[in-house]
Amino acid sequence: xxxxxxxxxxxxxxxxxxxxxxxxxxxxxxxxxxxxxxxxxxxxxxxxxxxxxxxxxxxxxxxxxxxxxxxxxxxxxxxxxxxxxxxxxxxxxxxxxxxxxxxxxxxxxxxxxxxxxxxxxxxxxxxxxxxxxxxxxxxxxxxxxxxxxxxxxxxxxxxxxxxxxxxxxxxxxxxxxxxxxxxxxxxxxx
Amino acid sequence: xxxxxxxxxxxxxxxxxxxxxxxxxxxxxxxxxxxxxxxxxxxxxxxxxxxxxxxxxxxxxxxxxxxxxxxxxxxxxxxxxxxxxxxxxxxxxxxxxxxxxxxxxxxxxxxxxxxxxxxxxxxxxxxxxxxxxxxxxxxxxxxxxxxxxxxxxxxxxxxxxxxxxxxxxxxxxxxxxxxxxxxxxxxxxx
DNA sequence: TCAAAAAGTTAATCTAGGTTAACGGATTTT
DNA sequence: AAAATCCGTTAACCTAGATTAACTTTTTGA
Numbered sequence: 137x138x139x140x141x142x143x144x145x146x147x148x149x150x151x152x153x154x155x156x157x158x159x160x161x162x163x164x165x166x167x168x169x170x171x172x173x174x175x176x177x178x179x180x181x182x183x184x185x186x187x188x189x190x191x192x193x194x195x196x197x198x199x200x201x202x203x204x205x206x207x208x209x210x211x212x213x214x215x216x217x218x219x220x221x222x223x224x225x226x227x228x229x230x231x232x233x234x235x236x237x238x239x240x241x242x243x244x245x246x247x248x249x250x251x252x253x254x255x256x257x258x259x260x261x262x263x264x265x266x267x268x269x270x271x272x273x274x275x276x277x278x279x280x281x282x283x284x285x286x287x288x289x290x291x292x293x294x295x296x297x298x299x300x301x302x303x304x305x306x307x308x309x310x311x312x313x314x315x316x317x318x319x320x321x322x323x324x325x326x
Numbered sequence: 327x328x329x330x331x332x333x334x335x336x337x338x339x340x341x342x343x344x345x346x347x348x349x350x351x352x353x354x355x356x357x358x359x360x361x362x363x364x365x366x367x368x369x370x371x372x373x374x375x376x377x378x379x380x381x382x383x384x385x386x387x388x389x390x391x392x393x394x395x396x397x398x399x400x401x402x403x404x405x406x407x408x409x410x411x412x413x414x415x416x417x418x419x420x421x422x423x424x425x426x427x428x429x430x431x432x433x434x435x436x437x438x439x440x441x442x443x444x445x446x447x448x449x450x451x452x453x454x455x456x457x458x459x460x461x462x463x464x465x466x467x468x469x470x471x472x473x474x475x476x477x478x479x480x481x482x483x484x485x486x487x488x489x490x491x492x493x494x495x496x497x498x499x500x501x502x503x504x505x506x507x508x509x510x511x512x513x514x515x516x
Numbered sequence: 517t518c519a520a521a522a523a524g525t526t527a528a529t530c531t532a533g534g535t536t537a538a539c540g541g542a543t544t545t546t
Numbered sequence: 547a548a549a550a551t552c553c554g555t556t557a558a559c560c561t562a563g564a565t566t567a568a569c570t571t572t573t574t575g576a
């Protein structure tokens with residue numbers, strides 16, 4: 137159950153079996169059903185989430201009631217609202233499951249304990265967040281400089297696994313376009 | 327000369343004077359003129375840059391030759407292309423100066439040395455990148471969910487210092503709109 | 517297992533913001 | 547200090563993608 141997590145956390149720094157044990161003691165396993173919320177707007181994010189199995193979406197709802205998907209989550213990915221988690225302020229995001237999903241949660245206090253007991257985890261999370269930051273910057277560039285068909289093409293090239301597993305209207309929401317527009321793009325691109 | 331850097335680096339973790347000395351030995355001071363490039367598309371980013379004084383812009387040029395500003399840099403900010411810096415691949419960004427600018431550079435090897443000699447710097451950079459990631463995520467949400475006037479309003483609320491110091495067409499480029507559209511927004515909002 | 521809901525597609529119309537162009541004022545450059 | 551370039555603004559027109567709507571196909575859950 138903890139294997140995928142240990143494998144993820146030893147991606148950048150080697151871990152001894154004692155360290156792996158400490159890690160296991162600080163995470164909590166939980167199952168969610170399809171459509172179930174992991175996090176809801178207005179909640180304070182009490183934990184960061186590692187996905188063992190399943191698919192999640194993180195989205196915001198704007199003033200006009202429209203949903204905008206900010207991130208998908210698949211096996212071996214981390215999801216959560218870092219801002220709310222770190223500051224204790226209520227989140228503006230919703231996270232729910234597109235399939236039955238199994239996760240490992242860690243609270244803020246336990247993450248601090250982890251950094252204390254296994255200091256090399258600072259390095260791991262620095263590198264991990266660095267990579268997430270780079271990805272976010274690139275997506276931002278794309279959203280400013282690319283047309284809808286270009287963004288769609290980039291998306292299926294970059295995340296073929298996601299394209300297989302989530303519905304088209306979810307991808308449209310991620311790309312910032314309507315399902316109708318995506319449908320037109322798809323019919324024209326072949 | 328190094329004072330603003332030491333102050334920046336001790337924001338999240340306390341630093342002794344020996345540690346401050348190590349830091350000073352690893353950074354290089356450099357002056358740039360207005361319009362001068364710090365980094366150009368195709369270069370490999372050899373250093374991360376801390377701004378002591380001045381203003382920079384980081385931008386990408388798309389297929390149609392249009393510039394898209396990804397980030398502004400002011401005093402006490404870090405700029406650079408983390409992806410190119412970390413992987414050694416050529417950058418797709420340009421960084422140039424909107425005013426005469428003074429910076430402190432650190433190379434990848436020296437940053438590794440810094441992490442080794444002052445391990446608490448891992449923590450500092452983890453938190454710093456965490457904050458940058460959060461900011462990038464929020465800007466991404468805004469670019470997907472907000473209209474141009476809303477994005478402009480958010481921008482001047484969040485970065486009044488930038489609004490004072492950079493030209494409007496630069497702000498338009500940052501917001502992903504044309505200078506004409508920004509001009510229309512500005513004339514309607516008062 | 518079948519009715520209801522959700523998802524995908526296509527087409528007609530609408531609109532936010534882009535494009536082009538022209539002009540006056542402010543900076544730079546020589 | 548003249549010439550050249552850059553900036554901001556306004557206006558007329560254009561276009562990518564949104565909206566609305568109607569219909570078909572697929573999925574869901576009672």
